[in-house]
Structures are given as C-alpha cells and as structure tokens.
Amino acid sequence: MSRTPNDCQRFLNVVQRCLDETATLHPSELAHTEVCLGCRQIWQAAQLVEIFRSVNQPPTLPDDFANRVVLRAIEGTSAQRGREKLWLMLRLASILAVFVAALQVLHWSVGDHVANAPPPPREPILPTESDPPSDPARSTWTEPGQTVLNTLRRAVDEVLSPTRDWDVGAIRNPTSSALNELDGAALRRSWDKLRSGAETGLEPIGRSTRRALSILTREFLPESARQPDS
Amino acid sequence: MNDEAALVSRCLRHEPDAMRELVQRFQNDVFAVAFRTLGHRQDAEDVCQDVFLRVFRSLRRWDPTRPLKPWILRIAVNCCRSNFRKRSRRPASHESLDNFAVTPPKDDSAELAQEIGRAVDLLRFDHRLVFNLYHAEGMPYDQIAEVVGRPIGTVKTWLHRARLEVFRRLIERGMLEDGTLLSHSLLKNSNVSNTE
Ligand SMILES: [Zn+2]
Numbered sequence: 001m002s003r004t005p006n007d008c009q010r011f012l013n014v015v016q017r018c019l020d021e022t023a024t025l026h027p028s029e030l031a032h033t034e035v036c037l038g039c040r041q042i043w044q045a046a047q048l049v050e051i052f053r054s055v056n057q058p059p060t061l062p063d064d065f066a067n068r069v070v071l072r073a074i075e076g077t078s079a080q081r082g083r084e085k086l087w088l089m090l091r092l093a094s095i096l097a098v099f100v101a102a103l104q105v106l107h108w109s110v111g112d113h114v115a116n117a118p119p120p121p122r123e124p125i126l127p128t129e130s131d132p133p134s135d136p137a138r139s140t141w142t143e144p145g146q147t148v149l150n151t152l153r154r155a156v157d158e159v160l161s162p163t164r165d166w167d168v169g170a171i172r173n174p175t176s177s178a179l180n181e182l183d184g185a186a187l188r189r190s191w192d193k194l195r196s197g198a199e200t201g202l203e204p205i206g207r208s209t210r211r212a213l214s215i216l217t218r219e220f221l222p223e224s225a226r227q228p229d230s
Numbered sequence: 231m232n233d234e235a236a237l238v239s240r241c242l243r244h245e246p247d248a249m250r251e252l253v254q255r256f257q258n259d260v261f262a263v264a265f266r267t268l269g270h271r272q273d274a275e276d277v278c279q280d281v282f283l284r285v286f287r288s289l290r291r292w293d294p295t296r297p298l299k300p301w302i303l304r305i306a307v308n309c310c311r312s313n314f315r316k317r318s319r320r321p322a323s324h325e326s327l328d329n330f331a332v333t334p335p336k337d338d339s340a341e342l343a344q345e346i347g348r349a350v351d352l353l354r355f356d357h358r359l360v361f362n363l364y365h366a367e368g369m370p371y372d373q374i375a376e377v378v379g380r381p382i383g384t385v386k387t388w389l390h391r392a393r394l395e396v397f398r399r400l401i402e403r404g405m406l407e408d409g410t411l412l413s414h415s416l417l418k419n420s421n422v423s424n425t426e
Contacts, residue, residue, distance in 0.1 A: 016390050019365075044406040045397035048346055052365045055343035058265040061275065066253040069279050070246050073286045077244060080287075 007032055011039045015046045235294040242289055253282050256299060259367070260306045266362040267310045268317070269351050277313050281306045303377045307359065314355050342405070349399035350392075357392035360385050 011032045017023035033040040240248030260281050265274035363369045375382045
C-alpha cells in the first residue's frame with residue numbers, strides 16, 4: 001500500500017464522507033493507515049469525534065425554568081402594551097403638533113403676503129362709529145384681510161369687463177363654431193389679465209400655477225386667441 | 231390546524247399553560263445549542279431565557295406551514311451569536327468546559343469528553359456551531375443550513391474544516407492510542423482561530 005500525498009488526501013476524503021454518513025470505510029482503504037502514521041491518527045481522531053455526542057451531555061435546566069420564562073414573558077407583554085399605548089399617544093400628539101404648526105405657518109405666510117401687497121388704491125377702509133372697539137390682535141388680521149378682498153374684487157371686475165359682450169351660448173357649448181368667432185384680441189387681453197392676477201395671488205405656488213394656466217389656455221382658448229408659447 | 235399551529239395560536243392569546251408547554255417542548259434543544267456553543271452554563275441559561283422571550287414576541291411571524299423547531303433554533307443561534315460577540319469584548323472566564331455534565335467516569339471518557347470539548351471550544355464560532363449541531367445534536371445538513379441561515383455547501387465546508395481542526399488538536403494533545411505526536415501534513419492548514 002502506497003503513502004503518497006494523493007493517497008493521504010483520498011483517505012482524508014473517505015474519513016470526511018464516513019463522518020457525513022455518506023460512505024463507509026472499506027477494509028482496503030483502511031490498509032493505508034498501516035503504512036501512514038498521520039492518517040492512522042486522523043482515523044483515531046475521527047472515531048473520537050463520532051463518540052462526541054455520547055460523552056458530552058450538557059447539564060439540565062432548572063425545574064422551574066419554563067415557569068420563570070412564562071412569568072417574564074407575561075410581564076413583558078403588559079409592559080410592552082403600556083409602551084405601545086404611550087407610543088401611540090406620542091405619535092398622535094406629534095401628528096397634531098405638525099398639523100398645528102402647518103396651520104400657523106400658513107397663517108404667517110398669508111400675513112406676510114398681505115403685508116407685502118400693494119396698498120389699496122381705492123375704497124380705503126375707515127372705521128365707523130358702529131364698529132365695536134376691537135382688540136389689537138383682531139385688527140391686525142381684519143385690516144389686511146379686507147384689503148385682499150377689495151383687491152380681488154377689483155381684479156375680477158377688470159378681468160371680466162371685456163367679456164360682458166360675449167355670447168354665453170358659445171362658451172357653454174365649446175363645439176359651437178361661435179366660440180371661434182369671438183373677438184380674439186379681447187379674449188386674449190382678458191385671459192392675460194386673469195392669468196397675471198392669479199399668478200400674483202398665488203405667488204408661493206407660481207410655477208405650478210403658470211403651468212396649469214398654460215394647459216388651460218391650450219385647451220380652452222380658441223385658435224385666434226392663442227399665442228405661440230401657450 | 232396542526233398541533234404546533236394550535237399551540238402557537240394559544241400562545242398568541244397569552245395562555246400561560248400553552249406558553250409553558252411551548253417552552254418545555256423546546257427548552258432542552260435550545261439549551262443544548264446555547265450551552266455547547268457558548269460553553270458556559272449561566273450564559274447559556276440566560277440566552278435560553280432570552281430566546282423564548284423573543285420567540286413569544288415574534289410568534290406572529292412564524293410560518294405555520296414550516297416546523298417550529300428550526301425556527302426557534304434559528305432565533306437561538308442568533309442570540310448565541312450576539313452573546314458570543316458581547317462576551318468576546320470582555321475578558322475570558324476559562325470556566326466553560328468544567329460545566330459539562332460528563333457521563334459517569336467508568337472509563338477515561340470524562341477526560342476524553344473534556345479534551346474533545348476543549349478542542350471544539352477553540353474553534354471559531356461558526357465552525358463550532360455547525361460542528362455541535364451535526365456531531366452533538368445529530369442534525370442533518372439541510373436543517374443546519376436552515377438554522378444557521380447559510381447554504382448547505384457553506385455548512386459542509388465549515389464542518390469539514392472544523393473536523394480537521396479538531397483532529398489536529400486531539401493529535402497535538404496526545405489523545406490517541408498511538409501516543410506519538412505527529413500532526414499530519416493534511417491537518418497543517420486547518421489552523422483556524424477562535425474568532426468570528
Ligand atoms: Zn496518509
């Protein structure tokens with residue numbers, strides 16, 4: 001029987017397969033251990049590994065182990081439920097806080113916008129004698145609010161003035177050819193005013209407003225009133 | 231609904247009897263894995279408790295079409311791994327192998343058990359884990375793969391390397407009948423340190 005490195009490797013593979021229980025050691029293969037001390041030792045060590053289970057038994061757990069675990073699990077569940085409730089309340093509180101903060105920011109931004117708006121050219125708001133004496137906070141909000149309303153009303157009047165002669169039937173029925181017969185230039189002017197008014201009023205969302213109005217222009221204005229870019 | 235699914239649904243309703251039954255059914259398997267992997271009785275008991283607490287917390291995630299034992303052992307392996315990591319950051323206690331309950335020493339099996347245990351204990355964590363699951367717990371490869379969350383090929387490679395390392399240590403410790411200290415050249419490259 002030879003003992004070349006190949007024989008040793010082959011023998012080691014057989015030993016691994018025996019321990020994997022995918023092969024049994026043939027007596028002829030065992031003959032290699034007669035001439036190779038290293039492989040004989042490997043074979044002996046493999047036999048020790050095989051009895052590993054029978055000689056190494058772990059100690060047993062205490063008798064009350066299961067009871068202790070169940071007790072802790074139940075305690076943990078109650079504590080967890082308490083934590084979950086607290087967590088839920090915290091989440092609700094934070095959602096509420098975010099909502100309130102968003103409202104506040106909205107309030108402020110509207111206030112800033114009103115403060116930056118041009119002063120009302122006509123119809124100044126004058127306190128009348130019948131007005132109840134207001135508190136400073138209330139008057140801070142009432143005055144700009146009224147200014148915004150007046151400005152909007154005037155803008156709407158101006159925009160709508162050229163449309164008073166329009167044929168309402170043509171607008172209600174867009175398939176009618178009457179829509180194309182409208183005065184294109186007047187329509188264009190009204191539309192431009194409406195657009196610039198809306199853009200100024202909705203400055204914080206200006207870009208999307210402009211885009212929306214461009215789409216609206218493309219969809220609803222007759223050919224004669226369109227500009228190449230709209 | 232099978233027996234395990236029924237037990238689990240009772241546990242999910244927090245019935246103490248069912249919870250106790252589940253622990254008792256698997257506690258020896260979990261403890262054996264923890265003890266053989268960590269080699270320390272108190273650590274193994276703590277880990278064992280932690281495993282069942284985690285099991286109860288995550289029972290809803292168990293797939294009722296699969297057996298419960300590998301799922302629980304997988305949690306056990308993960309707990310052992312974290313405990314091992316924590317422990318490797320603190321000074322070694324060297325008390326591990328004296329905790330083994332050895333079969334009655336009618337021959338030199340006590341010494342043998344200690345020597346094999348010591349050799350296994352020096353393996354790196356994953357090798358020691360698969361060695362114990364295969365040679366001590368008698369688990370087949372596919373189940374080990376499921377428990378450790380690795381492909382069967384990896385498990386096989388780890389186990390073969392672990393064996394070579396154990397052979398080498400047993401030979402070096404003079405545990406063989408021959409008595410001659412001769413480490414085979416085939417075992418020379420099996421030297422793997424006891425780290426992860
Ligand atoms: Zn050989």
